Amino acid sequence: MKRLFFTLLCAATLVCGPVFAADPAAPTPAPAAEQQETGFWLTEKGGKRHNAKCRFYKKTKGKPCGEKDGQACKVCGG
Numbered sequence: 775m776k777r778l779f780f781t782l783l784c785a786a787t788l789v790c791g792p793v794f795a796a797d798p799a800a801p802t803p804a805p806a807a808e809q810q811e812t813g814f815w816l817t818e819k820g821g822k823r824h825n826a827k828c829r830f831y832k833k834t835k836g837k838p839c840g841e842k843d844g845q846a847c848k849v850c851g852g
């Protein structure tokens with residue numbers, strides 16, 4: 775019985791070998807570009823865009839955005 779188990783184990787290893795051989799430490803894809811630095815900040819409320827020098831940059835709830843997204847802040851020019 776023990777020998778049969780061993781034989782089955784060998785067969786399973788052969789069949790499933792490629793699966794086990796997959797590198798578990800393979801690099802996972804980078805997380806979504808949520809924290810990407812664009813130099814511009816789009817506020818969630820109002821849709822105002824601030825540049826990195828503005829005092830509101832990253833201080834208000836929002837997300838990074840492109841230089842032409844949303845409405846330019848009147849203080850910093852967006």
Ligand SMILES: [Zn+2]
Binds near residue numbers: 828848849851
């Ligand atoms: Zn601003």
